[in-house]
Amino acid sequence: MTSTTLVLAETTGDNVAQSTLATLAAARELCDTLDVFVAGGQVAKAAAQLACMANVRRVLIAEAGHLGSCLAEDLAGLVAEHVRDYSHVLAPATTFGKNLLPRVAALVDIQMVSDVIGIWDSETFVHPIYAGNANETVRILEPHKLLTIRPTAFAKEAVDGGEARVEHIRVGEPRAQSREIELRLHGSDRPQLESATVVVSGGRAFGSAEKFRLLKALAADLNAAVGASRAAVDAGYAPNDCQVGQTGKVVAPELYIAVGISGAIQHLAGMTGSKVIVAINKDPDAPIFGVADYGLVGDLFEIIPELGEKIRLLRSEPVSELADA
Amino acid sequence: MKVLVGVKRVIDYNVNIRVKADGTGVETENVRMSANPFDEIAMEEAVRMKEAGICSELLAVTVGDEGSQEVLRTALAMGADRAIRINVEVSPQPLNVAALLAAVAREEAVDLVLLGKQAIDDDANQTGQMTAALLGWPQGTFASELIVDDGRVRVAREIDGGQQTIELELPAVVTADLRLNEPRFVKLPAMMKAKKRPIEERTPEALGVDMRPRVERIKVTEPVPRKAGVLVADVDELLDKLRNEAGVI
Numbered sequence: 001m002t003s004t005t006l007v008l009a010e011t012t013g014d015n016v017a018q019s020t021l022a023t024l025a026a027a028r029e030l031c032d033t034l035d036v037f038v039a040g041g042q043v044a045k046a047a048a049q050l051a052c053m054a055n056v057r058r059v060l061i062a063e064a065g066h067l068g069s070c071l072a073e074d075l076a077g078l079v080a081e082h083v084r085d086y087s088h089v090l091a092p093a094t095t096f097g098k099n100l101l102p103r104v105a106a107l108v109d110i111q112m113v114s115d116v117i118g119i120w121d122s123e124t125f126v127h128p129i130y131a132g133n134a135n136e137t138v139r140i141l142e143p144h145k146l147l148t149i150r151p152t153a154f155a156k157e158a159v160d161g162g163e164a165r166v167e168h169i170r171v172g173e174p175r176a177q178s179r180e181i182e183l184r185l186h187g188s189d190r191p192q193l194e195s196a197t198v199v200v201s202g203g204r205a206f207g208s209a210e211k212f213r214l215l216k217a218l219a220a221d222l223n224a225a226v227g228a229s230r231a232a233v234d235a236g237y238a239p240n241d242c243q244v245g246q247t248g249k250v251v252a253p254e255l256y257i258a259v260g261i262s263g264a265i266q267h268l269a270g271m272t273g274s275k276v277i278v279a280i281n282k283d284p285d286a287p288i289f290g291v292a293d294y295g296l297v298g299d300l301f302e303i304i305p306e307l308g309e310k311i312r313l314l315r316s317e318p319v320s321e322l323a324d325a
Numbered sequence: 326m327k328v329l330v331g332v333k334r335v336i337d338y339n340v341n342i343r344v345k346a347d348g349t350g351v352e353t354e355n356v357r358m359s360a361n362p363f364d365e366i367a368m369e370e371a372v373r374m375k376e377a378g379i380c381s382e383l384l385a386v387t388v389g390d391e392g393s394q395e396v397l398r399t400a401l402a403m404g405a406d407r408a409i410r411i412n413v414e415v416s417p418q419p420l421n422v423a424a425l426l427a428a429v430a431r432e433e434a435v436d437l438v439l440l441g442k443q444a445i446d447d448d449a450n451q452t453g454q455m456t457a458a459l460l461g462w463p464q465g466t467f468a469s470e471l472i473v474d475d476g477r478v479r480v481a482r483e484i485d486g487g488q489q490t491i492e493l494e495l496p497a498v499v500t501a502d503l504r505l506n507e508p509r510f511v512k513l514p515a516m517m518k519a520k521k522r523p524i525e526e527r528t529p530e531a532l533g534v535d536m537r538p539r540v541e542r543i544k545v546t547e548p549v550p551r552k553a554g555v556l557v558a559d560v561d562e563l564l565d566k567l568r569n570e571a572g573v574i
Contacts (some may be wrong), residue, residue: 012486069490073463095484099466102451103418106458111420111539114449124543129447133342134351136447137543145391177463178493181479185341185487192486198573222574240504241469241483246338247362247503248392255573272551276571278563284556291552294566306560311574314564 003031004057005098005120006082008091008100009038014045018195019092021158022151024053027090028159029119033057036164037082039171041068047166049158056162064171069180070096076103078171080229081145083108087122094194095150105146112146113138117153131246131269151195152252152273193225193242198255201244201271204235205260205282205300212237214304215259221308221315227251227271229261245270260300263288280304326473326496328371329435331426332400335446348544362395365403367501369438370471372404379473380437382406386429388413388422394524401519402511409525413536417542419447421529421536423455428532430460434505435496439480442467442500453500463493466567469504511538562573 005027010017027034036050039062050059062078082214083089083104091097093115105112120137123145129136151258187190195200200222202215212232219226228238230245243252245267252273259280261267271277274290279292280303289295296303336342336351337359360368374380385400387393388411397408411425430438438460443450457464465471465480471490472479473495482489483502493499499512519539529536557563 056436069489070493072457072466095467095482097448099454099464102454103458103464105451106420106423106455109420112451113540114451128548129545130342130351131338131445131448132548134344135548136546138543139541139543141541175438175463176494177493177497178465180489181492182490184489194485221487225574234479236534243503255567255571264339266338272548276567276573277551278567279553279554289554289556291554292553293571294554294563295554296560296563297556307563310560310564314568314574 003087004033004035004085005030005088005090006036006086007036007078008089008097008282009036009046009050010092010094010096011040011043011046014042014050016046017092018153019094019097020155021156022154023090023092023131023149024159025154025156026116026119026149027088028055030088030122033062035086037062037079039063039067039070039078040064042190051164051166051197052159052160054159056164059164059166060165061168062171062279063168066174066292067171069183071178072100072103073175075100076107078169079104080107083110083146085205086144088145091148093150093306097148099225101146102150108144110144110146111140112148113140114148115150116147118297131250132273133269191223191225193227193244193249194251196251196253198257199223199227199244199251199253200257200259201229201233201261201273202238202259203229203261204231204236204237206232209237211301214301218304219307221311224257229264229267231264258288258292259304261288262286263291273314326380326437327382327384327433327435328367328374328428328437328439329384329386329430329433330371330400330405331365331438331440331452332368332385332387332396333361333388333441333444334387335361335444336359338362338445344545344547348546349544350545358392358395361441361444362401363443363445363501363503365508366503366505367439368400368405369439369506370401370501371374372509373506374473375404384409384433384435386411386426387537388425389418389491390414398516398519399511401522402515403509407525408522409527410534411527413529413530417536418538418540419451420539421454421534422452423459424534425529425532426452426456427459428534429527430456432532437473437496438498440498441499441501453498455499460496460498463497465491465493465497465499467502469502471499471505521523
């Protein structure tokens with residue numbers, strides 16, 4: 001079998017999602033010829049974007065009203081029909097890919113691998129286990145390799161240069177086992193925790209939900225997502241979907257600023273993959289300093305307003321290198 | 326309505342994971358084990374459904390060796406009516422587990438399979454979706470709210486960037502996310518009583534499930550340790566470092 005990879009594309013709105021770009025980057029490490037599967041209610045724009053990306057040979061479009069909410073019951077069967085044509089099938093390790101690919105894998109009786117962060121060869125992959133406290137290298141013994149790709153581990157630049165054929169595939173009738181009732185998306189002004197370039201997280205040291213707002217102000221200055229330790233969530237300062245850690249979200253931004261977080265094991269498991277870590281804490285012995293690139297010991301209630309103010313000043317300077325920071 | 330909850334025994338979430346020196350896995354000797362936190366949330370949800378009169382029989386199932394009985398004791402203490410351990414010596418892979426759970430779900434004619442969205446050891450996040458596929462049932466993954474009504478279940482799902490609410494025909498598979506509920510604290514007398522309750526046993530052979538591994542572990546390594554950081558004196562020095570040394574702002 002010649003080696004060809006199928007990438008299951010995720011879209012946001014009308015466009016190709018960032019997570020798809022990272023998945024394409026991973027796919028290019030595996031082979032030179034890629035096909036892309038894109039499904040939804042209206043995907044013409046995303047399909048056109050995908051068609052001119054490097055190494056893409058074909059874009060398979062599954063377009064129908066009932067595919068608009070991307071329910072796994074409808075999509076998995078469509079994808080499963082194509083698996084045997086490919087050496088590899090890749091999806092981003094986002095809620096989209098995590099919901100879909102295991103269902104596809106079971107339909108074709110294949111054990112897949114989740115959250116790949118490294119590719120050794122065509123059948124050997126590295127992925128984190130224990131919330132990133134260990135990395136496991138595995139060899140897949142299946143005839144077709146199904147993988148979800150952790151977007152933070154691969155380049156997210158769009159590489160163009162492709163001239164792919166665009167083909168519509170037959171989509172069939174809705175399965176009618178499930179239907180979407182409501183979709184509520186956070187405003188686009190607030191970056192998502194799991195894909196943000198900068199994350200600022202707060203711990204119990206804030207003392208109240210009201211004072212936790214200081215952190216939100218800093219996040220706004222940095223165009224950052226807001227995270228929280230489990231202790232801060234348990235104390236009611238922040239909602240549960242902000243929780244960073246083993247039982248919350250695992251993040252790996254360019255910059256992670258931990259404010260008033262001591263650094264319990266369970267929290268560290270969720271953020272040590274970050275590129276640069278800053279810790280701000282009153283207690284110089286806090287374990288968080290053990291993983292931080294830059295530590296600042298002091299009172300967060302003095303440091304945070306000063307930091308916010310100086311960042312705003314930096315941003316307002318007409319320095320070209322800061323223009324897109 | 327009959328509900329099946331899957332519970333996996335894992336290393337406790339507060340334990341500092343140590344990779345074995347020979348790279349064959351992580352240290353599990355003399356390490357505190359607990360029920361997977363997401364499975365506890367699934368269990369709590371099922372118990373609440375029982376208390377609300379929606380669930381008539383609550384079945385807790387684990388896949389593992391004799392040691393994993395302890396998580397079934399916890400499930401019984403929380404409110405499970407019956408507990409089944411599927412006897413497996415080697416750590417099974419998600420597709421194997423899904424096949425076992427699907428077999429039990431069929432045999433027991435359950436209406437709802439409730440699982441944690443992922444186990445905090447392998448972090449695979451596959452078993453629920455695979456179980457649903459094998460049964461041909463709809464799935465509601467990453468549930469933060471669950472309402473059963475008139476042969477259907479309404480599931481609010483935590484998805485990237487927001488929340489999606491879907492409605493599934495029963496029977497269905499639902500996987501629990503963190504916000505679904507906060508599991509109750511199991512009291513000692515309930516735990517003592519649970520110790521005396523019977524635990525049913527099944528085998529993969531009897532359920533007709535092939536347990537051959539399809540993915541082979543080559544090695545387990547520690548992630549590259551972070552290099553020791555520096556302490557900065559004040560906000561100005563911090564900003565200077567972030568801008569000129571790290572280049573992140």
